[in-house]
Amino acid sequence: MTLSQIAKFILESKKIGITYHVSPDGDAVGSVLALFNALKSLNKDCYIISKDTLSENLKFLKGSDEITGEITEPVDETDVVVVLDCGNLERVSANLKEFTGTIINIDHHLSNDKYGDINYIDSNAAATAEIVFELLNLMGISFEKEDSVIKDIGTCMYTSIVTDTGAYRHSNVTERTHRISAVLKKIGVDNTFIYQSLFDNKDFSRIKLIGKALSSMQLILNGKVALLEIDKNFTADLGIDIGDTSDIISYGLQIKGVEVTLLLKEVEDGVKASLRAKSYVDVRKIAEVFGGGGHIRASGIKIKNMSMEEAKYEILNEIQKEL
Ligand code: 5GP
Numbered sequence: 001m002t003l004s005q006i007a008k009f010i011l012e013s014k015k016i017g018i019t020y021h022v023s024p025d026g027d028a029v030g031s032v033l034a035l036f037n038a039l040k041s042l043n044k045d046c047y048i049i050s051k052d053t054l055s056e057n058l059k060f061l062k063g064s065d066e067i068t069g070e071i072t073e074p075v076d077e078t079d080v081v082v083v084l085d086c087g088n089l090e091r092v093s094a095n096l097k098e099f100t101g102t103i104i105n106i107d108h109h110l111s112n113d114k115y116g117d118i119n120y121i122d123s124n125a126a127a128t129a130e131i132v133f134e135l136l137n138l139m140g141i142s143f144e145k146e147d148s149v150i151k152d153i154g155t156c157m158y159t160s161i162v163t164d165t166g167a168y169r170h171s172n173v174t175e176r177t178h179r180i181s182a183v184l185k186k187i188g189v190d191n192t193f194i195y196q197s198l199f200d201n202k203d204f205s206r207i208k209l210i211g212k213a214l215s216s217m218q219l220i221l222n223g224k225v226a227l228l229e230i231d232k233n234f235t236a237d238l239g240i241d242i243g244d245t246s247d248i249i250s251y252g253l254q255i256k257g258v259e260v261t262l263l264l265k266e267v268e269d270g271v272k273a274s275l276r277a278k279s280y281v282d283v284r285k286i287a288e289v290f291g292g293g294g295h296i297r298a299s300g301i302k303i304k305n306m307s308m309e310e311a312k313y314e315i316l317n318e319i320q321k322e323l
């Protein structure tokens with residue numbers, strides 16, 4: 001289906017659930033709230049499905065108070081569920097097992113399982129919000145003039161783009177990324193407010209935690225790989241949860257000569273690994289070896305029933321092959 005047909009399909013639906021990937025990041029939340037606020041402005045009956053609650057730094061977005069972690073599956077009479085920014089069914093932040101309506105999968109991950117009844121995957125989009133921007137235009141929403149509803153929707157999409165491009169520094173940035181950003185800036189979206197809300201808004205304890213993680217960072221494989229290992233007890237003395245670690249992993253690539261950063265986090269039922277590459281290693285390929293996925297230069301894996309040591313050994317082995 002073309003995006004224009006999908007726009008029409010959504011507008012013809014009666015009750016629309018919108019969801020994203022588990023542990024939703026700025027792109028997931030920004031994309032979902034942009035679509036949610038837009039459909040509301042068109043008087044459509046829609047709501048957000050989310051097993052997750054939001055991290056504090058995303059609560060400035062309009063509609064974020066709708067995300068309580070309590071609506072975990074489609075409610076009665078829902079005919080369509082739109083899943084944004086999620087590559088596979090296991091990672092959807094909603095229970096869709098019993099759902100008999102239409103699942104629309106809109107995403108930008110290269111590794112996407114096409115689990116929807118309708119799938120629209122554009123891996124050239126730096127953020128899923130780039131696709132949402134086009135979708136909203138096709139729904140007849142105009143980003144020509146400044147008004148508060150449009151600005152709120154724009155703020156959501158700008159948040160997505162800033163998140164997934166690392167504030168415009170990653171190689172996924174295209175002319176389209178800047179073109180959409182320019183349109184959003186023109187309707188009054190406040191880029192400084194968004195950046196500061198997202199990144200310059202940390203508790204002091206978080207900075208201490210980052211410091212602790214960085215102190216234990218190792219450089220291996222001839223200085224080409226930065227390794228961060230975070231075990232279950234890591235934050236015990238700080239009295240906080242580790243939460244999203246994308247702020248920590250990004251330091252690895254700041255080191256001269258480092259091509260890949262691997263962050264291993266011990267979780268309840270195994271190990272969560274995050275991978276980032278600077279310029280030539282395809283970390284999505286490495287993640288896929290272990291059933292994970294993501295993008296060429298940013299990917300993730302959830303490994304069940306493996307110790308940190310085993311996971312480290314196995315993943316480093318795959319990284320070594322690609323260096
Ligand atoms: P992060 O390291 O921030 O968790 O994830 C980096 C990228 O990899 C994101 O685009 C995320 O969607 C994807 N990703 C993270 N964990 C997994 C996973 O367990 N499976 C798959 N398929 N993708 C993942």
Ligand code: MN
Nearest residue numbers: 027085128164
């Ligand atoms: Mn994304």
